[in-house]
Amino acid sequence: MMEDLNDSCKLQQEVKINFATKVVHAGQSPADQQSPFKDVVPPISLSTTFKQLAPNEHAGFKYSLCGNPIKKVLQDCVASLDGGKHCLTFSSGLGATTALMYLLKTGDHILCGDDVYGGTANIFKNFVNQFGVKLTMTDFTNEQIVEKMILPETKLIWLESPTNPLMRISNLETISKIAHNIRNDIVVVIDNTFQTPYFQKPLDLGVDVVLYSLTKYLNGHSDVIMGALVINDTELHDRLAYIQCSYGIGSSPFDCYLVNRGLKTLHLRMKEHMKNGLAVARFLEQHRLVEKVLHPGLPSHPQHRMAVRQCSGFGGMLSFYIKGGLLEAIRFLKALRVFCVAVSLGGTESLAYHPALMSHADVPLEERLALNITDNLIRLSVGLESEDDIIADLDQALQASIIGNN
Ligand SMILES: Cc1ncc(COP(=O)(O)O)c(C=O)c1O
Known part of the structure; x- marks a missing residue:
């Protein structure tokens, strides 16, 4: 039984596993580990690079910026908490936002609430000024207004619920449906930092990407800056994984270790x-x-x-x-x-x-x-x-x- 619980792959597939068991075990089975000691607490590898048996023949990791053992543990655990297929961690919550911005090109349109977190709004405004992206900020408590504001160029719809600092709530399911009925390639994102996957599961409500500032509740001890994206669509995940690695905005092994520790409670x-x-x-x-x-x-x-x-x-x-x-x-x-x-x-x-x-x-x-x-x-x-x-x-x-x- 314990061996089953410890098997992270089985945890991912087993829908009945409860949240409290996932935060402790998901992604971190001693049986899965590459360490010969089968540590109960996943170890940190600080190595920046990994030996290849032949050119491009490796044991899972090449260069730590793009993937390392403890980052994989954390990513698998966070993905499972949201019921998502994939998770990517970034140097900060804003780093995760920046990664999403690199999905856009000049002329693309972002639609977001009028009181999203100030740092997020700043990134959007910088992309408007520097790269010709279009932006509409509007009242996301009203779905009819949101629907009217969707343009042929809209590529990203950005939700925060509750918002920071006004605590306004948006209807995640209705807004996701409206967006996807208009066009399937609109990516609906929510910043779920305030709620965490413990209280709100946006992927179940039709949202495409869930963003976290892991700096906040998921780490929970005010001693790490980090962000994450949880995604179901594998093609979108692969594009974002490329951005995470090639733009150098991944997270460090030590920080991943700390967040994984904080997450358990x-x-x-x-x-x-x-x-x-x-x-x-x-x-x-x-x-x-x-x-x-x-x-x-x-x-x-x-x-x-x-x-x-x-x-x-x-x-x-x-x-x-x-x-x-x-x-x-x-x-x-x-x-x-x-x-x-x-x-x-x-x-x-x-x-x-x-x-x-x-x-x-x-x-x-x-x-x-x-x-x-x-x-x-x-x-x-x-x-x-x-x-x-x-x-x-x-x-x-x-x-x-x-x-x-x-
Ligand atoms: C709701 C929300 N999202 C994102 C961020 C950005 O996170 P980070 O500071 O990890 O970049 C913050 C930071 O305060 C936040 O409050």
């Missing part, structure tokens, strides 16, 4: 992130110093019903509008003790950040305000500390936000 961490995140959302929603909370798990969220149909839960991400303006937001952030004011998300530690002054500092004021990214908006990544301590910290910082007001 993904299901446990996500359950706790969800519990703490929802507790914080409910606490903030009834607080007299909070104007509004954005969390798709709250019935007050405009797409709550669709969110609970489409996914099985939520991580620790939420945003809220504090009562007041910039002054109150800054006082609140400076008063936090358990939360750390920092960019990024998805680690064990709770983080808070101010989109207007941090991620969206370069976005023109009118554009920022049109998106509702106002000076009193604060984003939280709720970590794994004690729920009571997290809530007490938020409460004291909210009280501190009005000290000095009269």
Whole structure:
């Protein structure tokens, strides 16, 4: 029985294997390993190159940038979590986005939501300015609008759900269907970084490519920068594998080792992130110093019903509008003790950040305000500390936000 569980190929084929077993075993059977010791924990090979028995006759790997044993373990494991055939890892989440951009040529069109992650939007805008790619950013909470915006040149449809930082939800199944009914060669991509495969399985809903910043929840310990793409279509995978290797944006063996280690507790961490995140959302929603909370798990969220149909839960991400303006937001952030004011998300530690002054500092004021990214908006990544301590910290910082007001 154990030998069966440890056999990664059988794991890939066996649909009944549960998520918790996959994060521990998929892709990493000691029996499959090239190491003579059959290590229980897959070893790292730091070698950049691999001996060929004759020119182009090798034992699976040629040059570490394009493939190495621990990277294969991680890629196989992440693919199995999403129920996908293939996974490719990259030097960062943005590296994975860049790889997708190299599928495009001048004149091709990208359609994406109007509040996708700022770094993603920057890459798109650079490709518009430098390579003549076309871009439309629109409201992805409305499928009719999305349908109207698809052009004959549309090659890439880019979803984020929930979005960062406004937590808006898109209907993945309907948008994928609309796109593929119009043309089969439109590649529908979702950035599933916030949800992880534990809570949302986009390939099952018709999406073509799932992108992760592994930097966030999948690694989960804020100590590695890495990205991944999960793909079912083998031809698309082969094109992206060529880009990963030939543009030099692959991931290092040591980083793959760390992410594979972090991944083993993904299901446990996500359950706790969800519990703490929802507790914080409910606490903030009834607080007299909070104007509004954005969390798709709250019935007050405009797409709550669709969110609970489409996914099985939520991580620790939420945003809220504090009562007041910039002054109150800054006082609140400076008063936090358990939360750390920092960019990024998805680690064990709770983080808070101010989109207007941090991620969206370069976005023109009118554009920022049109998106509702106002000076009193604060984003939280709720970590794994004690729920009571997290809530007490938020409460004291909210009280501190009005000290000095009269
Ligand atoms: C939703 C989302 N996608 C992608 C990225 C980019 O990931 P990375 O920092 O690993 O390049 C980030 C980074 O914050 C993110 O929040």
